[in-house]
Amino acid sequence: EAGVAQSPRYKIIEKRQSVAFWCNPISGHATLYWYQQILGQGPKLLIQFQNNGVVDDSQLPKDRFSAERLKGVDSTLKIQPAKLEDSAVYLCASSDVKGATYEQYFGPGTRLTVT
Amino acid sequence: GESVGLHLPTLSVQEGDNSIINCAYSNSASDYFIWYKQESGKGPQFIIDIRSNMDKRQGQRVTVLLNKTVKHLSLQIAATQPGDSAVYFCATRGSNTGKLIFGQGTTLQVKP
Numbered sequence: 001e002a003g004v005a006q007s008p009r010y011k012i013i014e015k016r017q018s019v020a021f022w023c024n025p026i027s028g029h030a031t032l033y034w035y036q037q038i039l040g041q042g043p044k045l046l047i048q049f050q051n052n053g054v055v056d057d058s059q060l061p062k063d064r065f066s067a068e069r070l071k072g073v074d075s076t077l078k079i080q081p082a083k084l085e086d087s088a089v090y091l092c093a094s095s096d097v098k099g100a101t102y103e104q105y106f107g108p109g110t111r112l113t114v115t
Numbered sequence: 116g117e118s119v120g121l122h123l124p125t126l127s128v129q130e131g132d133n134s135i136i137n138c139a140y141s142n143s144a145s146d147y148f149i150w151y152k153q154e155s156g157k158g159p160q161f162i163i164d165i166r167s168n169m170d171k172r173q174g175q176r177v178t179v180l181l182n183k184t185v186k187h188l189s190l191q192i193a194a195t196q197p198g199d200s201a202v203y204f205c206a207t208r209g210s211n212t213g214k215l216i217f218g219q220g221t222t223l224q225v226k227p
Contacts, residue, residue: 004158
């Protein structure tokens, strides 16, 4: 089974520029998550989609971050304008609740450096 | 707010020894707990999970122990191997929020 795909793997931009990340979840997974992982910390949930609807975006800085999952499959996360503190790894994960497990499958992440 | 923390940022063990990584959580309503392993340049990978109605669960070379009284979770790795070197995260799921809260991670270093 193919895993969660993300692109690009690395991105370097200057502050105030915009950037977009793409995620393709595991086929058939209804739930998609975007996490921000700052160096040395655990992942922090930014937004959770169930199919193409937003379940939780309480920690998404909505003045600069946006995300969409229009067809309920792949998703994009955008930052505009970027700040230095946005430097982090952006992880996409997907899950399909079956039985008693809530396991989330993570992609390799996109490492963003804002200079 | 809700928090999840690990006791040690770094753990160094000799190859072949057993490793124990500890985690404390604050939300007594947490009903699901999960351990992830993250190797450099990769996303977190599921290791083992446990629900709040259990206090122990075993996998292949790994055991998770849950003590709800003191809100403590541990991951035991038997016969630690060089391939176990990674950052380990515990995460809890609050039954009232439904989302995973991750701890900061413990780096496991395995010495040959």
